[in-house]
Amino acid sequence: MDLDTEHRPHASQRQWLCRFHVSEETDDAITSLDRTPQGFYALWRGHWQVENRLHHPRDTVFGEDASRSRKGAAGLMYFRDVLINLLHLHNLSPLRSIRYFSANPNELYRLLCPS
Secondary structure (H helix, E strand, O other), rough: OOOOHHHOOOHHOOOOOOOOOOOOOOOOOOOOOOOOHHHHHHHHHHHHHHHHHHHHHHHHHHHHOOOOOOOOHHHHHHHHHHHHHHHHHHOOHHHHHHHHHHHHHHHHHHHHOOO
């Protein structure tokens, strides 16, 4: 039995209320582009799509920001990009895939070198 529910028998019956906070954020930018506000919004969202799809997995899955390797860093970056894009092409989550392929390297070889 969980320690929390052992001392409070009705704790498992408790209902939790989740509240979502909606906020408005304003960012300023200086540009020579001639766009509508909707066009700028699309560009801004596109930037974050790249950040969320590529840069975030490179840092969280491969620990790129914490890496102390400086020699060959560009080559490793390109290899990581290719690997992440390959996983996306096969609709695979980078984090789950790295864990899976670490335990099953032959499966990674089959993905990289299909027959």
